Amino acid sequence: MQRLSGLDASFLYLETRSQLMHVIGIIEIDPATVPGGYTFEKMRDELERRLSAMPTFRRKLANSVLNIDHPVWIEDTDFDIQRHVHRVAVPSPGSEREVADFCAHLAGQTLDRGKPLWELWIMEGLAGGKAAAMLRMHHAGVDGVTSADLLAQLCTLTPDPPELDEDKVKESAGGTSRATMAAGGAVNYFVQRPIAMAKLLPATLRVPVGWFKRARSSDAMPAPFQAPRTPFNAPITPHRVVAMSQVPMSDVKKIKNHFGVKINDVVLALVAGALRDYLIRLDALPAQPLVAMVPVSVHGADEADLVTEGTNKVSGMFTELATDVEDPAQRIEASARAAQISKAHHADIDANILRAWAQFAPGTTMAAMMKIYGDRQLSNLHPTVFNVLVSNVPGPDFPLYFLGARVEGVYPLGPIFHGGGLNITVFSADGHLNFGLLGCKELVPDEWSIVESFKAEVKVLADLAG
Known part of the structure; x- marks a missing residue:
């Protein structure tokens, strides 16, 4: 068995019927490249073969009323690929919008x-004979980096099926008993937790002191609960909207080089411009800049002895979005300054x-509190923590094949x-910057206008850079 870390388990505790804690990858594919021709059954069988060397996809949760610690992962001995992989036809005309509506x-x-905790949907019937795949995985099992790694394992540099790693084929999450789970949980809770708390408190107390000192010299990132309220900062429902598009990575690099900033600075400026346009149309643009929460991977960071190994290795950074700046060139410069302060x-x-x-x-x-928090709409009763989640995930700059497609x-x-x-996430791959948006349907009623504004912002800045 493999016990979940506290951060992994927190995504289980945070989940309610409205606040769903899974991550999604939508993959547009051309099935014409599949060796021997495409069929759904052939793609599903190839996925099953590859998953024999990907233990993350074969583990499931286990818990017990006697376990006072976090749940554990165990091997699913009844794993059946047909319970996870599904097929659907997208309505005509099979454009990105029909795919987005289904997703x-x-x-x-x-x-x-x-x-x-995952499923894959193959969507057929897209325009031009194309198809799409939607991979959905719970955040308790993946973060941004690990989900990209798993996607990379499902992709290859050529359409041909890869050889499997025999060591991975033999790897397993194992099984457990209720007694073993309870005993290990009790040791963690009563012995390790008090020791970890004693080590953690001094390091934690230094955070607000350092924040206060930085704030006095105006080089602190925004503090939580200081963001202005916008129409999408309210209690959410289970209903979702999805929008997506892509822009040439060459334009993004041209902008980066012209203004002497980083790719991440360009992304933040583009998001700021798109949200500024969107809120102006709603007559809801705050006078002060919006605040973005930017997830930061800590994969590769030195592990403190008070941290339990887990899948999710992520922190978060607050940064201002220059939505209060009208000129696009000044906006990108303001975004770069704000990001530099936040990173430092x-x-x-x-x-x-x-x-x-x-x-x-x-x-x-925690699960009970989150249910009360959502049902009573308590997020309306305190200042906004942050306005929008913005992630920038770098990917490979060369062609890939998903199960041969x-x-x-x-x-x-x-x-x-x-x-x-x-939530806005961009992913760079094979010469494109891919823009993905997920929002609450009631709070973001015109999601595609944000995508169009993002693309228009790229054009404006690329013209300035050109």
């Missing part, structure tokens, strides 16, 4: 916790503090939260 419907459904501030904070505190998450209590676009989508009903 939005699926994004509002919970995953069955009685089996491995975030670097001063121990990357493992969030993960360390998550170890103390009380499962039953040529990949033409990859659009990652992250979860949304009560009080933060909009």
Whole structure:
């Protein structure tokens, strides 16, 4: 068995019927490249073969009333690929919008916790003979980096099936007994937790002190609960909207080089411009800049002894979005300055503090509190924590083949939260910057206009750079 870390388990405790904690990847593919011709059965069989060397896809949750610690992963001895891989035809004309509408419907459904927490939908009938795949996985089992790694294992440099790693084929999450689970949980709870708390408190107390000192010299990132309220900062429902598109990576690099900034600065400026246009149309643009929560991977960071190994190795950084700046050129410069301040501030904070505190998450209590928080719409009663989640995930700059089918676009989508009903993720791959948006349907009623504004912003800045 493999016990979940506190941060991994927190995504289980945070989940309610409205606040769904899964991550999504929508993959546009050309099935014409599949060796021997495409059929759904052939693609499903090839996936089953590859999953024999991908243990993450074969593990499921286990828990017991006697277990006072976090749940564990065990091997699903009854694993059946047909319970996870499904086929559907997209309505005519089979454009990105029909794909997005279907994916939005699926994004509002919970995953069955009685089996491995993932599913794959193959969508046929797209315009031009194309197809799409939607991979949905629970955040308890993946973060941004690990989901990209898993996707990379399902993709190859050529259409031909790869050889499998025999060591991975032999790997297993194993099984467990209720007694073993309870005994290990009791040791963690009564012995390891008090020791970890004693080590964690001094490092944590340094965070607000350092934040206060930086704030006095105006080089601190925005603090939580200081973001202005917007129409998408309200309690969310289970209903979702999805929108996606792509722009040439050459334009993004041209902008980066012209203004002397980083790719991430360009992404933040593009998002700021798109949200500024969107809120102006709604007559709801705040005078002060919006605040973005930017997930930061801590894979490769030094592991503190108070952190339990887990799948999710992520922290978060707050940064201002220059939505208060009208000129696109000035907006990108303001975005770069704000990001530089936030990165420097975030670097001063121990990357493992969030993960360390998550170890103390009380499962039953936290789940009950989240249900009350959502049902009573309590996010309306306190200041906005942040306005929007913005992620920038780098991918390979060369062609890939998903189970033999040529990949033409990859659009990652992250979860949304009560009080933060909009998530924007960009993924660079094979000469394109792919833009994926997931929002609450009631809070983001015109999602495609944000995509169009994002593309228009790229054109304006690329023209300035050209």
